[in-house]
Amino acid sequence: MPYYGYGYYGGIDPTFIILIPAILFTMYAQFKVSSTTSRFLRVNTQRGFTGEQVARRILESNGLYDVRIEMVRGHLSDHYDPRSKVLRLSQDIYYGTSVTSVAVAAHECGHAIQHAKGYVPLNLRSSLVPVVNFASNISWILIALGFIMRGPFLEIGILLFSASVLFQIITLPVEFNASNRALVQLGNLGIVEGKELNQSRKVLTAAALTYVAAALTSVLQLLRLVAIANRDND
Template sequence: MLYFDPLYFLFAIPPLLLAMFAQWRVKSTFQSMSEVPARMTGAQAARQMLDSAGLTQVGIERVPGHLSDHYDPRHKVLRLSDSVYSQRSMAAVGVACHEAGHAFQDAKNYAPLTIRNAAVPAANFGSGIGVTVASVGLMLSSIPLGKVLLLAGIVMFAGVVFFQVVNLPVEFDASNRARRHLVEGNIISANEEQFVAKVLNAAALTYVAGTLQAVMTLLYFIMRFMGDRR
């Protein structure tokens, strides 16, 4: 069985530990940078950044939850959490303008963003069904049907890995756009950019951890399928 295979834990534990560290770092960094004041709220900073690029049609909405911030390309709207929308802090400004960076990408038809958005259905399907099918295939590995199910699960979960890999340049680019426009737009000073960078760099680590988890899981399934038990 998958969950009692020592080999699985060799693949799973390192990225899991990295993910746990990344989540801790995001929370602690956001909290500490929330105490560093900014001259405007997250919503105001994002609005100024969007308007400076002529993206006046992109809306900004408040949504519940903590760090539930995201850009909705279908409705052309930034959705900012309470701790970002109305707070005057470097943490709020950094997160809000990172999401505004995604709106910039959308407006410019940034290719990795287009590919990522197209991969969302496959990733959503493969993240649940793919792992389940592959796990069942491993449990039935002694019969031909097990190999078929394992291969099917690998193919489905490959969509998750593809999404995660493509997502990395999308997120990094959005952060780079935010940091550049924050200073150029006089939303923050050049000396304050270091505080925003701490928040965005911490967030970047979560994307790396998520990608590593997906890649290592896929490699484990592939190795089991190939029969390599070394």
């Protein structure tokens, strides 16, 4: 029976098994981050700082007076924008005094500190953004054409998809480093102490699993596409 890249008539593409570890780990990561952040959203810190206050204190202690703090909509939509030097915190984090609020706010400050210090992986990731945006928009179109038509479409699509994989891999040290910086700041500035610092670490560790899951999924998807391309060429 003819093979069209995504499977056989009446059957399931056997290369799909490559993605199973990523699917299972992603499910675990989503459960872990949801349960951990929700749990510690209900645990207030003794010092009672809001996420906004924590962010401002960390930024100012590192001389980052030019970084603005804004509130944005969405649940855990927090991020630091290096282009405009804006740290955006979701409402629960901005106003919250919980362990989760403090930890997430400090993590985003970690990215601001990275930016100020010229942290190489962050700069590299930022430089890849326009490339990845282009590649992600066109790679799957070319891959789909490669499944349907003969020609170099599949190989070119895989090459472009590789840029997204590289982006996900570079994201890992960026996120881990931001969390490490966050924990150092929380401890050194006396924002949290003892048990609360360990709880903050749990929140950030759980959040990091989502980035590991994304990287693993991208790598295994790339391996699957390569396996499909090699089999189509046989």
